[in-house]
Amino acid sequence: MRRVKLRFSRGLVVEFMDRGRAIEQVREVAERGTYPVYVIYGPEGCGKTALLKQAKEVLEEHGYSVIYANPLAEDRDEALIYTPTLRDAVKEALKLFPDLYSRIVDVAINVAGMVMRRLRRPRVAVLMDDIFQAVGLDNAEKYVKMLLNLIEYPPGEYEKIVVLVASSEGVTRERVGRHNWAAFRLLWNMGREGFRELYNVITGPKPEFEDIWSLTGGNPRYLGRLYGANWNPDLILNEVIKGKKLRRLVALLNSREAEILRDVVNNPDMLFERLKEPEAQSLERKLIELNLIIEVWDRDMQSWIDEPPPERDPELGIGRYYAWQTPIHREAIKKAIETVV
Ligand SMILES: Nc1ncnc2c1ncn2[C@@H]1O[C@H](COP(=O)(O)OP(=O)(O)OP(=O)(O)O)[C@@H](O)[C@H]1O
Numbered sequence: 001m002r003r004v005k006l007r008f009s010r011g012l013v014v015e016f017m018d019r020g021r022a023i024e025q026v027r028e029v030a031e032r033g034t035y036p037v038y039v040i041y042g043p044e045g046c047g048k049t050a051l052l053k054q055a056k057e058v059l060e061e062h063g064y065s066v067i068y069a070n071p072l073a074e075d076r077d078e079a080l081i082y083t084p085t086l087r088d089a090v091k092e093a094l095k096l097f098p099d100l101y102s103r104i105v106d107v108a109i110n111v112a113g114m115v116m117r118r119l120r121r122p123r124v125a126v127l128m129d130d131i132f133q134a135v136g137l138d139n140a141e142k143y144v145k146m147l148l149n150l151i152e153y154p155p156g157e158y159e160k161i162v163v164l165v166a167s168s169e170g171v172t173r174e175r176v177g178r179h180n181w182a183a184f185r186l187l188w189n190m191g192r193e194g195f196r197e198l199y200n201v202i203t204g205p206k207p208e209f210e211d212i213w214s215l216t217g218g219n220p221r222y223l224g225r226l227y228g229a230n231w232n233p234d235l236i237l238n239e240v241i242k243g244k245k246l247r248r249l250v251a252l253l254n255s256r257e258a259e260i261l262r263d264v265v266n267n268p269d270m271l272f273e274r275l276k277e278p279e280a281q282s283l284e285r286k287l288i289e290l291n292l293i294i295e296v297w298d299r300d301m302q303s304w305i306d307e308p309p310p311e312r313d314p315e316l317g318i319g320r321y322y323a324w325q326t327p328i329h330r331e332a333i334k335k336a337i338e339t340v341v
């Protein structure tokens, strides 16, 4: 299997690393197809986009025509990536939707339909990256339904179809999860050994691996950001505090919510223990909406792409029911609390 090349921090290009179980799962999906739509959800920067790009490679090796759409791609060349045999269909779909970037999701769905009408029983894969922000959270359900229709009421015959959607938006789980149109799968940050491999690619003076692991919890994006910030964690914490307006969040909490938040900093499962209290419920909503914590349910292997996080890891802020997306998210909140109070 070819491993895709990925842009990392400071112009570094790295190969897709590790994630052995995830790749095996993509292979299984390639054999079976997906039903219903699969929505992959996980911490920001944990590697969802990287996984979809690698999945494109694996699916093509299994004879799939793949269309990948990422309306939020920084580089416009990466907004729509497809198997070369789809070129004509993409050209035609682009004529139907001239405003490519606002309609990129429609273009991709259209291309999948054309392929089914034109090829004889094709294998088709539609990979949708971060589409919910682009179509608007209010439309998230509608689009998942459109994708499910592609599976259930295809415009032409297909041999197999794979539909994967990636999202880091906490609220999508509520919005989309209340229907049975999608199966949710969680992807966590990288495991220690895979993450070490990525850490080893970075040359030059750098902090000890254990320190970076404790700070990032294996999140590759934050590893890159720390490297980009010359390993100064305060710079990153301040960016997170500003970016997510955490001081505002803390300042607007009522006293009970603030009290619960302090407990949750020490142990995310305190949220679960207090969930009968309305203040814990409102706090939970805020922390999920701001992509600070994730409900991690159980560790049933079926619910996870790649390896699930450990049952509990207090140092990394991982509890049985809830987990901080990374220790950096937790530290940012901690710092926001200290500076507001
Ligand atoms: N398995 C991997 N091997 C090597 N690098 C990786 C891997 N996974 C992720 N990365 C790198 O880590 C960074 C963040 O990954 P990526 O963009 O895939 O995260 P994401 O989950 O899609 O983030 P977001 O939630 O913002 O969409 C990227 O620079 C990516 O290249």
Ligand SMILES: [Mg+2]
Pocket (backbone or CB within 6 Å): 048, 049, 050, 129, 130
């Ligand atoms: Mg992404």
